[in-house]
Structure formats: C-alpha cells, structure tokens
Amino acid sequence: MKFNTKTIVGIAIGAALFGVLMVYGGIRVTTNTSLTSAMVVTVVVGALFGPIPAALAAGVGNCIADLIGGWGFWFDWSIGNLVLGLFVGLLPVYGAKINEGVFTVKHAVIYSVLCILGNIIGFGLVTPVLTTVFYSSELTITWIQAWSAIVSNATVLIVVGVPVLFALAKRNARGTNLTKE
Template identity: 35%
Template sequence: MIEIKKSIFEFDTKTVVTIGIGAALYGVLGLFGFPIAPNTNIKPAVALLSIFAALFGPVVGFLVGFIGHALTDMIAGWGIWWGWVLSSAIMGFFMGLVYNYKEFSVKNGIATKRHYIYMIFTGTIGIIIAFVFAGAFDVMFMSEPANKIVIQVVGAIVSNLIVFLALGIPTILGLVNVNKKNSNLELDK
C-alpha cells in the first residue's frame, strides 16, 4: 500500500517524536568525528541528518539539525555556537527539499535518477550556504578571526560533502531499494 506524504507543516505526534528521536541521535552522534581543521571534524552524523530530511521533509530536517546541533554543543560543554547550530538546520532543510519532489518517496521505494541528482544538487548547495553563513556569523557576531574561519568553513564544506555523498546518499538509495522490494508484496487470498 502506498502511503500518502503529509504536508511538511503537519505536526502530528509521530512527526514530533520523529524530530525528538532524530535530534537526540544527531546530537549524540555529533560528538564523534575525525579532526580535519581547527574545530572542524568529519562527522558521520551528517548522513543521519540527510536520511531524516529525505524521509520526512525539509521542516523536519531543519528542526533535527537545529535541535540536534544545539544538543551537541550543550553536551560537549563549549557553549552554543548559534551560527553553527543554524548551519546544521540549513543543511537539514536543503537535504529535505527532495521530499517535496513529485513522486519521490523513500518509504514507498519511489525514486528516479532525477530525484538523486536533485538531492545531490540541493544537499550540496545547502552545505555550501550553511557553512558560509556559519563563518560569516562567527566573524560578524562572535569576533572570530577571518583567516581561521576561512579554514573552518572550507574544512566543514569538504567534510560534510564527503559524508553526505559517501554515506548519506548511498544509505537513502539503499532504503529506497529495500522499500521498493517490500512495496511489491501482495497478500495471498
């Protein structure tokens, strides 16, 4: 049975719980990474953000990224860096835009090459916008030195693109393929 997609602004109990679980997972997984630049890590949590965004849409992606990154900052104890928290929210939003694309559904196993190209394009644009925003925010409002921020921004863009393209997209493709096989099942009468 094909499930009808909900509006991206419909917040029922299931959506709120999904945001809570996604944010908690993203927040805890955000503590783990491999350093590549000053205060910048390759974080596998980005793949999780792309999965939640593709499954539930840009608003859920935004909120999972925002709340999850704020949790990471609070748990780590370095204070909340709002520019970077908003960067995760922006990434989640752009990664979830594919949800609105006609006839795309991870849950129903429906995706074409055009959907994947769109997902890669919007996710890449979102990552670039997110971290340019975070860097500009740090320079303008947090008095961070611009030369350090440039290194952080470039490192964040590259590392997040790697995780998005190498882990996020293939996982979404795998979920679509698994659900495609399951959606063809019929009941014997």
C-alpha cells in the first residue's frame, strides 16, 4: 500500500482528533465504552481518504486515547476500532465520492448497513476473540461492553454520520456542475 504525503497527514490528524475526542468528547455509557463523538472523525477520514486510512486513523487514534486517557492499554479494542474504521471508510468503494460531492439516499442506506455490520464484526467478533487471546479473562464484561459499544457507536455513526456526510458532500459539490468543453 503506497500512501502519498497528503494521506499520511490526513491519517495523522484524524488519529489525533480521534484520540482527543475519545477521551474528552463523549458521554460514558459503561466502562470502556461511551457515546463518543470520535466516531465522526472516522467518517470524515473515510469520506476523504478511503477505507485503509480510516482504519489506521481509528486504530492509531485508539492507541493515543489509551496513552493519554489513563485507563490502561486495551489493544483488543484498538483492533476492534480498526476493523470498524475499515467498514466505515468503504464509502468511496461503493460510489459515494464525497470529494466530488456524490452522496445520495441510496449511499446513506448502504453506509448505515455497513456501519451496523462493521460494529458487529469489530466489537461483537474480533474484540471478544482478541480479549480471550490477550487477556484470557473478563469475557462476561467484554460482552456487556461490546453490546453497548455496538449500540452507541452505531447510533453516533448513523445519527450524526449521515448528516455530516450530506453536509460534506454539499460542501464539496460546488464545482461539480461544470462541464469540460
């Protein structure tokens, strides 16, 4: 995978915002999970740069949040976020080219379905499996946390994410009605 400089800077800034917002920009639901505005950053990175940058921004961002947040390191959750970021960032792959101002209701539906799917795979499957491998205990609590994470993340991603995507598309759509002569 070759990244150009712009993508790298985008991932870095996304990761920094993700980390800071994960620590400060959320309403705590249960331990380790919150209704966090950090998810919006994943959506923006995904829209501007694509799936792998979104995944990296979420994964690195979660590591940063762990480093400055003071709740200890939970790499299982970082990887869960990475998987989720991959799904959220798929936007350009199914034709929602936010950079060119393309985002329709059809794309919003696909996006919502992928968000729920990504959450279930990321936190319902990958995180519990990794928790067993890395920490080998606390699976009951991880399940409770996983379900609350799925619900709260999906809520933020859909309720906040869809309007943000429409707004971003509108913002970038200024030049699209020009035709080349």
